[in-house]
Amino acid sequence: MPRLHPDHRCDILVIGAGIAGASAAAALSSDADVIVIEAEDQPGYHTTGRSAAFYAESYGGPLIQPLTSASKDFYLHTPAGFADVPLVHDRGCLHLYSARNKAKAKARAEALAARLPAITRLCADEVLARVPVLRPQALAGAIWDPDCRDLDVATIHQGYLRQMRRHGGRLICDARLSSLSRQPKGFYAQTGQGTIAASMVINAAGAWGDEVARMAGLSPIGLSPKRRTALVFKPEKTAVMDDWPLVIDFAETIYFKPEQGRILASPADETPMPPCDVQPDEMDIALTIDRLEKLSTLDVPKILNRWAGLRSFAPDRAPVVGPDGDCGDFIWCVGQGGYGIQTAPAMAALTKARALGRDLPDGLAGHDVRAACYDPARFRHPKL
Numbered sequence: 001m002p003r004l005h006p007d008h009r010c011d012i013l014v015i016g017a018g019i020a021g022a023s024a025a026a027a028l029s030s031d032a033d034v035i036v037i038e039a040e041d042q043p044g045y046h047t048t049g050r051s052a053a054f055y056a057e058s059y060g061g062p063l064i065q066p067l068t069s070a071s072k073d074f075y076l077h078t079p080a081g082f083a084d085v086p087l088v089h090d091r092g093c094l095h096l097y098s099a100r101n102k103a104k105a106k107a108r109a110e111a112l113a114a115r116l117p118a119i120t121r122l123c124a125d126e127v128l129a130r131v132p133v134l135r136p137q138a139l140a141g142a143i144w145d146p147d148c149r150d151l152d153v154a155t156i157h158q159g160y161l162r163q164m165r166r167h168g169g170r171l172i173c174d175a176r177l178s179s180l181s182r183q184p185k186g187f188y189a190q191t192g193q194g195t196i197a198a199s200m201v202i203n204a205a206g207a208w209g210d211e212v213a214r215m216a217g218l219s220p221i222g223l224s225p226k227r228r229t230a231l232v233f234k235p236e237k238t239a240v241m242d243d244w245p246l247v248i249d250f251a252e253t254i255y256f257k258p259e260q261g262r263i264l265a266s267p268a269d270e271t272p273m274p275p276c277d278v279q280p281d282e283m284d285i286a287l288t289i290d291r292l293e294k295l296s297t298l299d300v301p302k303i304l305n306r307w308a309g310l311r312s313f314a315p316d317r318a319p320v321v322g323p324d325g326d327c328g329d330f331i332w333c334v335g336q337g338g339y340g341i342q343t344a345p346a347m348a349a350l351t352k353a354r355a356l357g358r359d360l361p362d363g364l365a366g367h368d369v370r371a372a373c374y375d376p377a378r379f380r381h382p383k384l
C-alpha cells in the first residue's frame with residue numbers, strides 16, 4: 001500500500017522531460033500546479049537529444065502536416081522571453097525522385113501543394129544547381145519545400161522548461177517512475193525521488209509510454225519504438241556549402257544536410273527495439289555510407305560523431321493525444337515518431353486542450369488539427 005503522506009503534491013504530474021513532456025508542462029503550468037519527473041539525471045537525454053533537428057511540413061504525411069503547420073508560427077515568431085536566439089534557420093528541402101518515381105512524385109507534390117502553396121517541383125538541372133554533389137544519373141527531379149528549417153532543439157527544449165519554471169512548475173530529475181497507483185481521486189506515484197500525489201497524469205514517456213500505462217493498470221496502445229541512426233562527417237574532397245538544402249530520397253532510405261562545414265546523414269532506418277538507451281549499429285553506419293556514395297560524390301573519410309535514438313510509433317503512425325478511455329485523468333501524449341520536435345508547439349496545445357476539456361484553440365483548428373485523429377480511443381485493446 002502506498003504511504004498516505006506524499007513527498008510532493010501537484011495538480012498535474014508529467015512523466016518524461018523530453019520535448020513532449022517539457023512543452024506540455026510549459027503549456028499546462030499557466031493553469032495548474034505541475035511537476036515533471038524525468039528518469040535520467042538530465043532532461044532530453046533520450047530521443048529529444050538525438051534528432052536531426054529539422055522542420056518540414058512536407059515530411060511525415062497527412063496527419064503530421066497539420067500539427068507541423070500549426071507549430072510554424074511559434075517557431076518563426078518566438079514568444080517574448082522564450083529564448084534569446086532564433087529557434088529556426090532557413091534550410092529548404094529537396095525530396096529527390098528518379099524517372100521510375102516520377103508519376104508518384106507528381107501526385108505527392110500536387111497533394112502537398114493543395115495545402116502548402118510554396119511546394120513546387122524542380123527538374124534535375126535545377127536540383128543539381130542547388131546541390132552540385134548529387135549524381136545526375138538516376139535523378140529526374142525533386143519536390144521542393146522552401147519552408148523547411150533547421151531547428152535549435154536545445155534552445156527550444158530549454159525554453160519550454162524555463163517557461164514551465166516561470167509559471168511555478170517543477171522538474172525533478174533522477175526520478176524514474178516505478179509505480180503509479182490510481183486512487184479514488186487522482187494518482188499516487190513512486191519515483192526515485194520520493195512519492196508524488198497528483199490529480200492528473202500526462203504520459204509523455206516516449207518509448208516507455210506503454211510501460212507507464214501498464215503501471216496504472218491501463219491498456220497499452222501498442223507503441224513501437226524504432227531505432228534511427230545518424231552520423232556526422234567532414235568530406236575531404238568537397239567543400240560543404242551551408243546553403244545546401246536538406247536532401248531526402250523519394251523512398252526515404254537516406255537523407256543528408258550540411259551542418260557547419262560538415263554533413264549530417266541518416267539511413268532513415270526503422271529497426272523495432274524495446275525501450276532502451278539505444279546505440280547505433282555498425283551495419284546501419286555502413287549502409288549510410290553506401291547509400292550516400294550512390295546518391296552523391298561526397299567522400300566519407302572519417303566519422304566524427306554517430307548516434308541513434310528511438311522514434312516511437314502508434315500502430316497507425318499518428319500521435320496519440322487525449323484522455324485514456326478507462327481513466328479520464330490519464331492523458332496520453334506519445335507516438336510522436338520522427339516528428340516530435342517539429343510538431344511540439346501544436347502537440348503541447350492539443351495536450352492542454354484535451355487534458356483541461358477545452359475546445360481546440362484557433363491556432364490548431366485553423367490548421368485543420370482534429371482531436372479525433374489523435375484520440376487514444378481509436379485503439380481498443382483488451383487489458384493485458
Ligand SMILES: Cc1cc2nc3c(=O)[nH]c(=O)nc-3n(C[C@H](O)[C@H](O)[C@H](O)COP(=O)(O)OP(=O)(O)OC[C@H]3O[C@@H](n4cnc5c(N)ncnc54)[C@H](O)[C@@H]3O)c2cc1C
Nearest residue numbers: 016018019020039047048052053054177206309340341342
Ligand atoms: C535520428 C533521429 C532523427 C530525428 N529527427 C527529427 C527531426 O529532424 N525533426 C523532428 O521533429 N523530430 C525528429 N526526430 C524525432 C524526435 O526526436 C522525437 O519525436 C521526439 O524527441 C520525441 O520526444 P519525447 O519527449 O516523446 O521522447 P523522449 O525525448 O525520449 O522523452 C521521453 C522521456 O521520458 C522519460 N521516461 C521514460 N520512462 C520514464 C519513467 N518511468 N519515469 C520517468 N521518466 C521516464 C525518458 O527518460 C525520456 O527522457 C528524430 C529522432 C531520431 C532518433
